[in-house]
Amino acid sequence: DAGVIQSPRHEVTEMGQEVTLRCKPISGHNSLFWYRQTMMRGLELLIYFNNNVPIDDSGMPEDRFSAKMPNASFSTLKIQPSEPRDSAVYFCASSKPPGSPDTQYFGPGTRLTVL
């Protein structure tokens, strides 16, 4: 299994530009999570989906952030417009169906730098 796939691995953009991060979860996993990690704030849960439906988006910082999961094998996190304070590593994770430990499998992350 290829694991959780994220693209791009690195993104450098200028303030005001739109940024789209992509994630392909592990096949058969029905939950998908987006996290943001910074030195100051640690690991923050932004949003998660069950069966492609957003369950909890209370961690999304503001309206500039949006996430979609059009099907079971793809999700996007979009920032528009981007700001320097959005610079962070963004992780996508997926997990197995209910009934098992809620083990999350993390992708390698996307390191975003907003200049």
Add this chain to the structure above:
Amino acid sequence: GEDVEQSLFLSVREGDSSVINCTYTDSSSTYLYWYKQEPGAGLQLLTYIFSNMDMKQDQRLTVLLNKKDKHLSLRIADTQTGDSAIYFCAESTGGYQKVTFGTGTKLQVIP
């Protein structure tokens, strides 16, 4: 809401044992986890313990759970330089599979 706390930093000498501690607030936690994050990588599950267990051992790793005090610890025996990483404690109550992560403890192993 749920809260998981850890100390930020731990330094040990190679060959010594490391003990990383964690406290959590949600008494309905079903599973408690330890994840490891190596530089430039995502988090990876090390081990987990079910809430009705007191201890779990897996090779060099020993997890102790004190449910009364809501305290979880991870002991790494014979710590190696390859164990240098950030260790995250986490908990979940099952159901919707949301996992609450702690702040992470950076373990530095001195040769």
